[in-house]
Amino acid sequence: MLTSSEILSLVETRKTLPAYRNYQIVRDAVLKMREPPLEAVPETARPSAYWTEELSRFLYMFDASPLIVDQLRHHSYHITGIQVYAYRSGAAAAALFAEKLEALRGLDERGLFVPEARDMGGFGHEIDGDLVNIDTLKYYESMIAMDRGGALARFRDPSARRVAMEIGSGWGGLAHVFKALFPNTTYICVDLAELFLFSATYLMTRFPDAKVAFLGGDGAGLDGDWREYDFIFVPNTLVQDIPDIPLDLMLNTVSFQEMTTTQVTEYVALADRLKAPLLYSLNRKRSVYSKELTDVHEIIGEKYDVNIIPMLDVPYTKMFDSLRKKERSSKKKEDKARTKPKTPSEAVSVDVKPEKEDMSYKHVVGWRKAGTR
């Protein structure tokens, strides 16, 4: 346990470390991005009711102490919902994570696994010397799905600079994985400006030599050569100003499903305008919280041929034990129904249940429709 004076000196040393200095740069940029009054931004660029509430919960990130920045990953539960507490050492779930990691490795032909980084408060179950949490497995699964759908082939040519754009990049987890695997990529993160307090701080610290730009945040223009940058952070309020840079891939995980029909339509139209040949999505047709969205996959289908990539039998949120539990419970139900004596009316009645809406997560690789390529 640290003494009080050790804690105070830790605060002082953390203030001088790159993570905190990066945070200060990012905070200035984000404050600048947010200067235009909300009424001045297009209505579709305003955060949904759901995200307005979420943003209010981490207002404190505008005043993050050096120790908070030092443990940044502990605070990203605001974005993907995972908490460090669930991963304390000795947690029984570790074996289930190892089982799922193994299953994913069985589908991975290219070595696409990138573990959770240990710095900035990285956490997870210790598996074969690596930290693994739900986010780690989700990004791994996404990379494999992209690979199986043919979305990564163009990134494999190390001599060709490629451009990827992620919509709703959250705390920067997928960007981190992607850039680690494909360094010769300009990775554009589009998100609500406040989210860059997490993602930009994280990515700048993890990739200290990266060249970074903040549109609307540091006066960087839109005309220069975007390819020179490693990361470009674009607030969703400036999306309409993005010039016609050729994009290789647009990505979205678990974020279109929380937007409105108009917002998703505009992002798919953006991918089409920037001639992105490929669009990867991991989403449900809409989240249970979305009241203003029709169907993500139908909207993607307006501009892209939708290919669903089959992956595991469990969604990214669950481990295989959920499948086993489900099988056991349906067997129990079947046995009960079989052995229960039937009344004459039950014996002839036919149980017609309304068809359930398919709300499962789908890995989709969209190919830009022929004729518009």
Ligand SMILES: C[S@@+](CC[C@H](N)C(=O)[O-])C[C@H]1O[C@@H](n2cnc3c(N)ncnc32)[C@H](O)[C@@H]1O
């Ligand atoms: C559930 S988080 C997922 C984050 C990340 N994609 C991941 O899978 O770890 C949803 C993300 O969508 C972003 N988002 C919400 N509304 C948005 C909008 N209109 N434009 C761009 N991003 C948006 C949120 O700020 C957040 O980063």
